[in-house]
Each structure stands twice: as C-alpha cells, then as structure tokens.
Amino acid sequence: MSHFNKPLGRGRSRGQGILSLLMLFALVLFPLIAVLVFEFSRLYLAKQELQNASDAAALTGAATLASSDNTNPTQAHLDAIESALKIFKSNTSLGVPLSNSVVVASPSLLECASGEAKLFFEFLNPVTMLPEPITSANGKVVEIRSCNGSDLAFGKFLGIKSWGVTAVSTSAVPKLDIVICFDVSGSMDDQTPVTFSKRVWDDTLGGGKIVYSSVNGANGIMQGRIFDILKPAITGTSLNGTFPQLLTESYWNAKTYFSEYLASYYGVSGLRSGGVYPEAGAPPGNCPPGTAFTFDGFKTFTDVVVNIDGNTTFGGFSYDGYAFPDLATLIEASRGNLENSSVFSSSRANTAVSVSPKPGYQKAYFEAAQKQLKPMADAKEAVLTMTQILNTDADSHFGFVAFDADVGVDSASTEQWHNLDDAAPYGVLQGFPLPRVTISKNPGSTQFSQVNTSIKSCVPLGATNIGASVHAAVQDLKSNSRTGSVKAIILFTDGEPTVPAGPLSSDPEANARLAAVEARDAGIAVYTIGLAQNPMIIADQEKILNDTNSDPTTGGMAAIAGHGSTFNLVTDSSQLRTTFAKIARRLVKLVSNK
Numbered sequence: 292m293s294h295f296n297k298p299l300g301r302g303r304s305r306g307q308g309i310l311s312l313l314m315l316f317a318l319v320l321f322p323l324i325a326v327l328v329f330e331f332s333r334l335y336l337a338k339q340e341l342q343n344a345s346d347a348a349a350l351t352g353a354a355t356l357a358s359s360d361n362t363n364p365t366q367a368h369l370d371a372i373e374s375a376l377k378i379f380k381s382n383t384s385l386g387v388p389l390s391n392s393v394v395v396a397s398p399s400l401l402e403c404a405s406g407e408a409k410l411f412f413e414f415l416n417p418v419t420m421l422p423e424p425i426t427s428a429n430g431k432v433v434e435i436r437s438c439n440g441s442d443l444a445f446g447k448f449l450g451i452k453s454w455g456v457t458a459v460s461t462s463a464v465p466k467l468d469i470v471i472c473f474d475v476s477g478s479m480d481d482q483t484p485v486t487f488s489k490r491v492w493d494d495t496l497g498g499g500k501i502v503y504s505s506v507n508g509a510n511g512i513m514q515g516r517i518f519d520i521l522k523p524a525i526t527g528t529s530l531n532g533t534f535p536q537l538l539t540e541s542y543w544n545a546k547t548y549f550s551e552y553l554a555s556y557y558g559v560s561g562l563r564s565g566g567v568y569p570e571a572g573a574p575p576g577n578c579p580p581g582t583a584f585t586f587d588g589f590k591t592f593t594d595v596v597v598n599i600d601g602n603t604t605f606g607g608f609s610y611d612g613y614a615f616p617d618l619a620t621l622i623e624a625s626r627g628n629l630e631n632s633s634v635f636s637s638s639r640a641n642t643a644v645s646v647s648p649k650p651g652y653q654k655a656y657f658e659a660a661q662k663q664l665k666p667m668a669d670a671k672e673a674v675l676t677m678t679q680i681l682n683t684d685a686d687s688h689f690g691f692v693a694f695d696a697d698v699g700v701d702s703a704s705t706e707q708w709h710n711l712d713d714a715a716p717y718g719v720l721q722g723f724p725l726p727r728v729t730i731s732k733n734p735g736s737t738q739f740s741q742v743n744t745s746i747k748s749c750v751p752l753g754a755t756n757i758g759a760s761v762h763a764a765v766q767d768l769k770s771n772s773r774t775g776s777v778k779a780i781i782l783f784t785d786g787e788p789t790v791p792a793g794p795l796s797s798d799p800e801a802n803a804r805l806a807a808v809e810a811r812d813a814g815i816a817v818y819t820i821g822l823a824q825n826p827m828i829i830a831d832q833e834k835i836l837n838d839t840n841s842d843p844t845t846g847g848m849a850a851i852a853g854h855g856s857t858f859n860l861v862t863d864s865s866q867l868r869t870t871f872a873k874i875a876r877r878l879v880k881l882v883s884n885k
Contacts (some may be wrong), residue, residue, distance in 0.1 A: 337385050337441045338456040341408075344382035344389060345437045348375040348410070349462035352433040357464045362679040364428040371433060372412050379410060384439050392437075403440035403455045411436045417463055417686050418735040431464040431686045466776035467681065467878060468730055470690035470764035471674060471742070472757075474784040475667075475725065477537065477695070478527025479751040480517065481785075481824055482665035482864065484598040485532050486605055486618055487513035487520070487547070491562060491585055491593075492578035492639065501575060501643040503619055506592045508545035513592070515603040516665075518824060521545050525828040526786050531751045532597040533660050535723055539714035547590040550576075551717040559584055561717075562593045568711070568718055571627030572634035596621040597660035610659040613652055619643045624656040666785060666822055666864030667751055673867035674746055674783070680875040682739045688776070689742040690730030690767050694760035695753040696790045699725040702745055706752055724748040727763065730771045754790040757782065757835070758802030761817065761848070762794060765809045778815045779878055781871075782848065785822040787831045800835055801844075807851035808843050817852035818874050820859045822867065829860065 352375035361367040372394065380390045392408040395401065401409055413422045414430025423430035440455045487506040492499060506513040513520050521528050521544040530540035538549035554561030554576075560583040564573035575593075576583035585591075599615060600608035607616045615621055619640075623629050628638040629652035635641050640648075662668055681687040692698050695706070705722025712718060726745035728738050764780045772778050788799030795805040810817045821832035837847025838858040849856035857877065859870050 333385060334441070334454055334456060337439065338458065340382065340384045341437060341439045341456050342458040342460070344379050344384070345410075345435050345458040345460040346462075347382065348379040348437075349433050349435045349460040351375050351378040352412075352435070353462035353464050356431070356433065357685050361683055362676060364430070364683050365426050367683050368414055368425045368430060371414075375412070375433065375435065376410065379408075379435075379437070384408070385441050387441070389439070398436055401436055401438045401457065403438040405440045405442050408439045409437065415461070416735075428683045432461055433463075434459070434461045464684070464686045466773050467685045467687045467779070468690075468768060468772040468776040469681065469687060469779045469781065469878065470692060470730055470767055471678075471746075472692045472694060472760040472764055472780060472782040473670070473674065473746065473749065474755060474757075474786065475693045475695050475749045475752050476527070476755040476784075476786060476789075477529030477531060477540075477751050477753055478523075478755075478785055478824070479667045479670070480532050480664040481523075481527045482516050482518060483532040483663055484515060484601060484603055484605075485517055485520070485595050486598055486621075487541070487592045488594045488596070488618060488622060489550070489562070489592050490575050490622060492575040492580065494578075494580050499578070499639070499642065501619070501639050503622060503643070506547060506590065508541070508547040508590055510545055513541075513545065513547065514598075514605075525825050525831070526755070526789055527824065529751075529753060530595070532595065532664055533657060533750070534710035534718075534721075535708035535713070535750070535752070536595060536711050536718075537708070537714075538592075538595060538712045538717075541592070541595075545590075547592055548586070549712055549715065549717075550586060550591050550593045551712060551715045553586050553589060553591065554583070555715045555717075557584070562586070562591075563717070566717075569627065570638075571630065572637040574637070574639040578639060594622050594625070596625050596656075597663050599656065599659035599663055601663055608659070611655050613649075613655040614646050615656070615659075616645060620646055621656065624652040625660075627653045629653070664751070666824065666867065667749070669864035669867050670783060670785075670822070671746055671749065673871040675743060676868055677781075677871035677875045678739065678743060678746075680872060681878065682737065684875075685878070687737060687739070688730050688732075688773065689728070689738045690764065690771075691726065691728040691738075691742040691745050692760045692763050692767075693724070693726050693745065693749050694756055695725065696756050696792055697725070698756070698759050698763045699727040702726045702728050702741055708752070723750055723752060725752065729767050732771045732773050755784060755786045755788060756790050756792045756799070756802070757784055757788045757848075758795055758799070758804075758806045759792060761803065761806035762809060765806065765813055765815060768815055769813050777878075778813070780810060780815055780817045780852075781820070781874060782817055782836075783820045783822070784832075784836075785824055787828065787835055803835055803848060804843055804846065804851060807848040810852040811854070814854060815852065816854040816856040817848055818857055818859070818877075819847070819849045820861060820867075820870055820874070822861045822864060824864075826862070829862075833858070833860065 352371040355374040415432035550562040635648040710718040819836040838849035840846035841850040
C-alpha cells in the first residue's frame with residue numbers, strides 16, 4: 292500500500308504548484324496584459340484621432356491655398372497655415388482639446404510631452420514632391436507633420452507617465468488647365484486719348500518754323516478718345532494710337548484724310564517727308580516751300596499721337612526723366628527727332644521744340660503711350676493679375692490664344708501690317724504679335740511665363756473672330772490637358788464676331804456658337820467677358836456671350852458650353868481687374884471642391 296501512496300503525494304504537490312502558477316498569472320500577469328492592451332488601444336485611438344485632425348487640417352490648407360485670391364505666394368501659404376491650424380485646433384485627442392497646438396519651425400522640434408500638440412508645415416512641388424520655399428508659387432502640396440503627447444491611464448505604475456503619437460498628412464491642390472482667348476482687334480484701344488495734327492513748314496515765321504495745326508473733322512476738333520473722335524459703328528474702329536496705326540481709317544467716320552493717302556492718290560510728294568520712312572532727321576515734306584502740296588483744301592492730318600498724360604487735351608507730362616511739355620514734343624519724339632543734336636537740327640524740330648534732345652526720347656514716348664492704350668492696357672493688367680492668382684492658388688497649366696480676324700500658331704506668330712497705314716501704304720511693313728501658347732500636359736510645364744510674355748506683347752490689330760479662338764483653345768485642351776484636370780476657357784472680347792473666316796462656319800455668329808458646342812462636348816467650361824465700350828453693343832454681346840440661353844443655334848456661348856460657365860458684362864475697362872479676379876476665384880473654388 293505504501294508503494295502506491297508515494298506517487299499520489301507527489302502528483303498532488305505538482306498539481307498544487309500548477310494551480311498556484313495559474314493563480315499567479317490570473318492575479319498578476321493577466322491584469323498586466325490587460326493593462327498593456329488597454330494602453331495600446333488608447334494609443335492607437337490617439338494616433339487615429341491625431342491622423343484625422345491632421346488630415347482635416349491638410350485638406351483645409353489645400354482648399355484655402357486654392358481659393359485665396361492672392362497674388363503673393365508667401366501670404367497665400369501663410370493663409371493656408373492659419374486656416375489649417377484653426378481646423379486642427381478644433382479637434383480632440385482622447386477627449387482632450389487640441390486647442391493649445393503650436394506650429395514649429397523644424398521637424399526636429401516634433402517631440403511632444405503630455406498635453407502638447409505641435410505641427411510642422413511644408414509645401415511641396417507637385418512634380419518633384421520636394422519642399423519649396425514659402426515664397427515660391429510652386430508649393431502646391433500641403434504636408435503636415437504633427438505630434439501629440441497623451442497621459443497613460445496606468446503608465447505611472449510602470450514608470451511611464453505619457454507617450455507621444457505622430458501623424459503625417461498631405462493634400463494636393465487639384466489641377467486646373469486653362470486657356471485664355473484674348474481679343475486684340477483694332478477697337479482694343481478705342482478709349483485711348485489722342486491728338487490728330489497736321490505738321491507743316493511755315494517759312495513766314497521768322498527764319499521758318501514747324502507748325503502743328505489742329506484738325507477739324509466731321510465730328511469736331513480731333514482730340515480726345517479715338518471712339519469719340521471717329522464715332523464709328525458699335526464694333527469700333529481699327530485706327531490705333533500706336534503702331535500699326537492704320538491712319539486711313541479716319542476717313543470713314545471723321546471724313547479726314549491721312550496726308551500720305553492723298554499724296555499716293557494724286558501721285559505727288561507727301562507732307563510726311565516726301566514719302567521717306569523712317570523719318571528721323573527729316574523736316575516736313577513741304578520744306579523747303581513748294582516741295583509738296585499741303586492739301587489745304589482738305590481736312591488733312593499727318594500725325595496721330597497719344598496724349599500720354601491721359602487727358603482729352605494734352606497738357607504736358609514727364610516720363611522716366613523725359614519732359615513732354617507740349618504736342619510738338621510728342622510728335623517729334625514719336626518720329627525719332629529728339630534722339631541727338633543732329634536729327635534735332637536736320638528735322639527742323641529745333642524750330643518748334645523747347646526741350647533738349649537726348650537718346651531714349653522715342654522709346655520713352657512709346658512706353659508712356661502703351662500705358663494709355665485703353666482698354667488694352669487695363670485688359671492686360673487684369674489678365675496678368677488673374678494668371679498670377681491662378682498660378683499662386685492652384686496647380687495651373689496655361690495656354691493663350693490672341694485673336695483678331697485670325698489666330699496664330701505659336702508664341703512667335705505675327706501679322707504683317709505697315710506700321711502707319713495699309714491703304715496708302717506707308718511706313719515699315721512689319722510683323723506685329725499674334726501669339727498663341729499651346730497648353731502642355733508635361734509635369735511642371737505650366738507655361739506661366741510664356742503666357743505672361745505673350746499677353747504683354749499684344750497690340751491692337753484687326754477684326755474679331757471669336758469662333759476661331761475658342762475652337763483653337765478647345766483643340767489645345769483636348770490634345771494637351773492633363774488627366775483628371777479641371778478644364779476651362781476664358782474668353783475676353785470688346786466686340787462681337789465680325790468676320791466670316793471660319794473654321795467652323797462662314798457665318799461669324801454660327802462660327803462662335805459651334806466652337807461653344809465643341810467646348811460643351813469636350814467637358815470644357817467657357818467663361819465669357821464682354822467689355823461694352825459703347826452701350827449700343829451690349830445687346831449684341833449678351834446675345835452671343837450669355838449664360839442663360841443654351842440653344843446651340845441662337846444661344847450664348849457660356850450657356851451652350853455649360854459646365855458652370857458664366858457671362859460677365861463689363862461697361863468700364865477699370866472694372867476688368869475685378870471681373871477677371873472674380874473668375875479666378877470661381878475657377879479655384881471649382882478646383883478645390885472637385
């Protein structure tokens with residue numbers, strides 16, 4: 292019996308040991324494991340809540356960047372940080388508000404003790420995904436790194452009071468591909484203040500002197516705005532304040548003759564230096580007396596100059612260190628007769644002009660004149676502001692189509708005109724810019740600089756082929772836009788379709804509407820801007836540009852194109868900047884909500 296009792300005693304002892312061990316696990320280790328699981332669950336929740344807060348902040352920052360209406364990249368990025376931080380602070384982590392969160396200047400500072408929350412912002416280039424300076428407009432991707440320190444529920448029993456969690460979030464500004472169709476028809480400087488003058492030699496005044504006579508046309512003394520002087524049809528006039536001037540255009544409305552047209556017609560020497568051009572250093576064509584007819588029986592002029600002071604009657608102006616005290620100085624500077632003493636004397640300008648000659652007078656005149664070409668100068672400034680906003684606030688790629696009766700093929704495209712008159716003809720035959728910049732699908736090829744350079748180069752030219760410009764823009768976007776981008780065309784015109792040049796129809800209005808149909812079918816919005824320099828043109832512009840009648844045969848281009856297109860009527864060129872900025876806001880809002 293004793294033989295069998297020994298093993299039984301040892302088995303009972305072993306069982307008691309296992310039971311004790313299990314009790315030890317149950318009383319010590321299992322609670323510890325449960326505590327660890329609980330703490331890890333809390334940390335995981337804290338990390339998820341921090342990630343959610345960071346994601347929301349990044350999305351808000353990107354949306355703010357894409358709708359800031361700001362031309363200053365630094366301010367746009369600061370605004371994005373401010374809005375992102377506000378959203379981040381409105382969140383909680385483990386029930387504790389993140390309202391005390393701070394932005395740090397370096398990722399090395401992202402170490403958070405209990406109750407701390409920190410964020411580090413970077414703006415990345417969407418092509419390289421590398422950080423850009425806050426001053427760069429190329430920072431289109433908002434990246435936020437954040438940390439948060441949380442107390443552990445039972446960590447103090449383990450000697451660990453708190454534990455930090457981190458998150459990384461990015462949000463990219465969506466892509467916008469946009470082509471600007473820009474009207475460069477001759478009427479684009481119809482609000483320019485100019486003076487018509489007849490420059491002749493009068494040998495009865497002392498030893499002889501150049502005289503600059505005012506011109507009295509069919510509508511009165513010819514000084515003031517081009518439109519008011521000529522009183523053309525509602526579509527405006529092709530006569531321009533600067534090259535190409537197309538001076539014969541004055542006859543059709545003001546019944547005045549450009550002197551060289553008359554000279555050509557009668558086969559005689561003209562008042563503009565006997566037909567010699569360029570004319571720097573040349574006196575009036577009737578010097579010496581009898582050399583050329585003065586056409587005193589006609590309403591005749593030799594020169595049209597821009598009133599660079601912006602006034603109806605020129606009253607004197609200084610520009611970039613050059614004095615222009617009177618009309619005589621404007622005319623002689625425009626001809627190149629104030630560049631040096633030699634041309635000053637040989638042109639006889641010294642008999643009428645009070646200033647001293649010096650190099651750069653002609654350049655100064657034309658620079659000052661360009662600033663007064665209305666509405667062209669206002670339109671350029673407005674479009675350049677818009678491209679700056681879009682380049683700052685969105686991941687934008689740009690295209691550009693300048694149009695008159697036609698459109699160009701590339702950024703170097705030109706149209707040939709004689710710089711003073713085509714009917715005579717008179718002046719140098721030269722190429723004037725009609726640029727077109729094709730939008731690019733290549734990463735990083737924004738064409739921003741190329742488009743801005745093209746905008747600045749534009750001058751008023753000929754007629755108005757709206758359909759050709761929109762058709763070209765649609766084809767460019769269909770072929771070269773980026774996958775997933777928002778696509779839009781901005782059409783600016785001061786007129787209405789006037790030439791049956793196609794390419795979609797020989798009827799100008801049908802041609803424009805068919806281009807809008809192409810945009811509609813390609814999913815491209817067309818934002819139209821109509822500048823009504825003459826109130827009488829408003830009805831015609833609304834008919835062809837409106838956003839209310841979508842009938843493809845009778846409707847407006849914005850309505851036909853659809854996809855959020857709008858029509859914007861402007862009755863004063865000073866309103867253009869506000870109008871273009873409004874469209875920029877609408878576009879980036881559309882992009883940010885996509």
